[in-house]
Amino acid sequence: MTAYDKAMAHARTTEALAQVAGRLGWDQQTVMPRGANMQRSEEMAALEDVLHARRTDPRLGEWLDAAQPxxxxxxxxxxxxxxxxxxNAKVPARLASELxxxxPLAQDAWEAARHNEDVASFLPWLNQMVALRREEAHAIADGGDPYDALMEDYEPGTSSDAVATIFNDMRPRLVALRDAILGANTPPALTGHFPQDAQLRLSRRIAEHFGYDFTRGRIDLAVHPFSSGSGDDVRITTRVAVDDPFNCLYSTLHEVGHAAYEQGVDHAYALSPIGQGVSMGVxxxxxxxxxxxxxxxxAFTGWLFAAxxxxFGTLSVADADAFYAAVNRVNTGFIRTEADExxxxxxxxxxxxxxxxxIRGQLDAADLQEAWNxxxxxxxxxAVDRPSHGVLQDVHWAVGLFGYFPTYALGNIYAGCLFKAMQGxxxxxxxHLSxxxxxxxxxxxRxxxxxxxxxxxPVETITHxxxxxxxxxxxxxYLEDKFSAIYTL
Structure with a gap:
């Protein structure tokens, strides 16, 4: 075997084990009994020990030095x-294992704190997570910006300064559009009682319409919707509120987008270093x-109105146009995942x-709630009315995903470019959508x-x-055209 062949065989086994670890995470958030959390914590640490050893194996470094593509x-x-x-070579094995x-323990504590509106009970776990991720960031950064080091995990090739510039340029147009909309007449919201079984049935139907392959996936319920896996085992979750069907339907559709990406990767790339999405922004x-x-x-909401x-029978909105306006209604709210475009x-x-x-050490976890509010x-x-509508609403910091959040906005930018090209x-x-x-x-x-x-x-992927x-x-x-029409601005 050549050095390249040895490196790829090693990587394939490592990726297969990483998929097993991902399945444990899916299980924890969907069907695992609550009492199993401490044991799951040890299982995840043990598996990470194996993964980290493989990812930093000196032989792999030698093969990579010698490999020719x-x-x-x-x-x-x-x-x-x-x-x-x-x-990975910069991260101590002890740190990888401890993270x-x-x-799992921090996530469990977050779920309980969120349910009980109790920030204080979660703070010890958040402090530990922030301390560990700061340590990891400084180890990876090697004297550079620690936050940029973590961002590299999710959006390779970018920096926080570049993202901050993009955000500063976007903010004035977003705020101006929001203020104009909130000064206009607000369309009626959809109201009523929408049983869980019917919501999940319609969610599955929508997923199928958007190409989700249920022979290689499934939908389950979770506190915070997510997609998990790649290749031939890609699972998604959603959540249900009986008074808000859009929460379920559009959470499902969002996760279908993630899952379709993973299911759509060329099978020749399976379990290889390029066998999954290139970045979280993409x-x-x-x-x-x-x-x-x-x-x-x-067009699509016209079909959804009939579906x-x-x-659910007769809806509270009069027709397909009113339904479209209700789906895209801009109003005050606290929750990111429920926010309008x-x-x-x-x-x-x-x-x-x-x-x-x-991550830069300019803010302590103990002061995060005050800073957020x-x-x-x-x-x-x-004002934020309760912690579950504020600092406790997202799971990301509980599980250490620092550097992930900006990829959502980058994803919106990429989506705008893709949609323009798609329409052409x-x-x-x-x-078709109608x-x-x-x-x-x-x-x-695809x-x-x-x-x-x-x-x-990432950038080359979108450019191509x-x-x-x-x-x-x-x-x-796209935003200005769409919402100016809805709100007759």
Missing amino acids: PDDMGAACLRELRRAYAR ARIT HESQSRIYENQLGRSR MQQE VQYNLHIMLRFDLERAL ARFAADFGY DIPDLQD TGNAGPATEWL TRVQQYGALRP ACGSAPDAGPFLQ
Whole structure:
């Protein structure tokens, strides 16, 4: 075997074990009995010991030094494997194991604290998680910006300064659009009682319309919706509120976007270093375009209006136009995952600034709630009413995902570029969506983005798909056109 062959065989086994670890995480959040959490913590730590040893094996370093790629796929595999090896080699085994051990416990504590509106009970766990991730960030950064080091895990090739510049440029147009909308007449919301079984039945139907392959996936319930896995085992979760069906339907559609990306990767890449999405920003471009540009379009909501009447009977809104306005209603609210498209990125900007300060040591976990509440009041103009609507609403910090949040906004930007290109290539797109047929759109995304996995770096992936480098212009224009029409601005 050549050095390349040895490195790839080693990586394949490592990735298979990583998928097993992911399945344990899925199990914890869906069906694991609560009393098993302490044992699960030890199981995750033990598996991480094995994974970290494999990822930092000196033999792997030797093979990577000597390896010559046989083709473009091989070159991409080596690029990703070398980047991961350089990162993992800087993290002590003790630290990797401790992070894996504490994560299930911190998540369990977060769920209880969120349910009980009790920030104080979660603070000891948050302190531990922040301390561990700061240590990891400084080890990886090697004298550079620690937050940038963590961002590299989720969006390789970017920096927090670059993201901050993008956010600062976007903010004035987003705030101006929001203020204009909130000064206009607000359309009626959808109200009523929507039984859980019917919501889940319709969610499954929507998932199928958007190409989710249930022979290689499933839908379950979780506190915080997520997608898990890659290749031939990609699972999603959703949540249900009987008075708010959009929470379930659009959470499902969002996660279907993630899952479709993983299911759509070329099978030749399976369990290889490029056999999954290239970054969380590109991943979010898929989930956001499925959920918003496609799923909240006037064409698709017209089909959804009829489908909901079949499931739930007469609705509180009069017709398909009123339903479209209700789906896209802009109003005050606290929850990021339930935020409208106009205000969503403002929620991300808040989290980005706070978590960057946390990792840089400019903000302590003990002061996070106060900082959150002050920033929210300044950005949105009203006060947080309870912790589950504020600092406890997201699972990300409980499980150590610092550096993840900005990828949601980058995903929106990428989605804006993809949608503009898609419309140019599929002139009858809206006609298809009006019948509930998302096939042409999902096939376009599979052909242009999903099949390539991590073959190309993130920005190059979007550039290749769209024919030009990504920028925020198409996304902001899409928002202004769409909501000016809905609110007759």
